[in-house]
Amino acid sequence: MMVFKSKNEVAIKIKALASEDLSIGFVPTMGALHDGHIALMKTAALENDVLAVSIFVNPTQFNNSTDLDKYPRNVGKDIELIYSHFDKEQTIIYTPDVDDVYSDQIIAKHYAYGGLENKMEGASRPGHFDGVGTILEFLFHLFKPARAYFGEKDFQQLQIVKSLREQLALDLEIIGCPISREDSGLARSSRNGRLTDLGWITAAKIYQSLLLAKEMYASGKYDRIQKTVEQTYDKIENLDLEYFTIAREVDLETAPPAEMPQKGLRAFVVAHVDGVRLIDNMKLS
Numbered sequence: 001m002m003v004f005k006s007k008n009e010v011a012i013k014i015k016a017l018a019s020e021d022l023s024i025g026f027v028p029t030m031g032a033l034h035d036g037h038i039a040l041m042k043t044a045a046l047e048n049d050v051l052a053v054s055i056f057v058n059p060t061q062f063n064n065s066t067d068l069d070k071y072p073r074n075v076g077k078d079i080e081l082i083y084s085h086f087d088k089e090q091t092i093i094y095t096p097d098v099d100d101v102y103s104d105q106i107i108a109k110h111y112a113y114g115g116l117e118n119k120m121e122g123a124s125r126p127g128h129f130d131g132v133g134t135i136l137e138f139l140f141h142l143f144k145p146a147r148a149y150f151g152e153k154d155f156q157q158l159q160i161v162k163s164l165r166e167q168l169a170l171d172l173e174i175i176g177c178p179i180s181r182e183d184s185g186l187a188r189s190s191r192n193g194r195l196t197d198l199g200w201i202t203a204a205k206i207y208q209s210l211l212l213a214k215e216m217y218a219s220g221k222y223d224r225i226q227k228t229v230e231q232t233y234d235k236i237e238n239l240d241l242e243y244f245t246i247a248r249e250v251d252l253e254t255a256p257p258a259e260m261p262q263k264g265l266r267a268f269v270v271a272h273v274d275g276v277r278l279i280d281n282m283k284l285s
């Protein structure tokens with residue numbers, strides 16, 4: 001069983017694997033694992049010799065201490081779930097305490113991601129992507145993976161991580177994987193566990209709103225999409241829209257209706273249900 005709480009133990013293991021020339025597929029997580037994480041791990045296990053998973057709720061990427069406190073944690077169950085799917089001998093799990101990662105001070109480094117950091121999630125959650133960069137720089141250096149896997153649900157994070165790899169000139173491939181959804185269309189998220197039964201039903205409307213945007217986009221009703229989607233949220237109880245925006249995948253620049261007939265656009269949404277902040281997106285073109 002390869003479950004490590006210490007970075008030093010991980011470093012020794014990684015060195016041994018490197019000496020055997022074994023490739024590592026890395027899936028960083030904050031735990032509370034669900035089928036979406038397992039799908040990332042399956043791809044990583046398939047494409048590499050060894051699967052590595054980190055489970056760590058990273059404090060520096062939370063700008064709201066209540067959100068950090070409420071973030072679901074159940075490492076024992078997470079480890080069981082991983083080992084119910086993957087070979088124990090081929091799977092490394094790192095579940096550090098905060099002081100193994102942040103030795104003296106729990107602070108984030110600063111990164112410039114070419115402006116990506118100021119859009120959408122960056123604007124709503126100041127400092128969030130500095131925290132993400134800090135933990136991923138640490139983890140990438142520790143695991144030295146050949147490939148690292150990220151879900152497209154956090155599409156902005158995926159673009160940020162690609163920019164981080166460029167900045168740090170890291171020799172690894174960043175792989176984006178499709179959003180994993182419940183039958184209702186609700187994007188799988190660790191946060192869904194905090195939804196009430198009714199909240200689960202309401203939250204599926206977020207997916208419906210993206211489908212509506214896609215449909216309107218396909219029929220060229222560019223100038224009406226924003227308003228129509230916003231109006232659907234106004235009509236649904238216990239579903240509060242934080243933002244809905246159509247932006248270019250490459251730089252996350254908002255696309256005004258006049259520029260919409262172009263390739264590489266995506267609709268992005270954040271909404272709150274039962275006080276839980278949920279994020280989703282959908283490719284439009």
Ligand code: PAF
Pocket residue numbers: 028029030056058061132135136154157
């Ligand atoms: O997407 C997440 O779960 C986190 O942002 C990540 C990439 C594990 C960094 O803490």
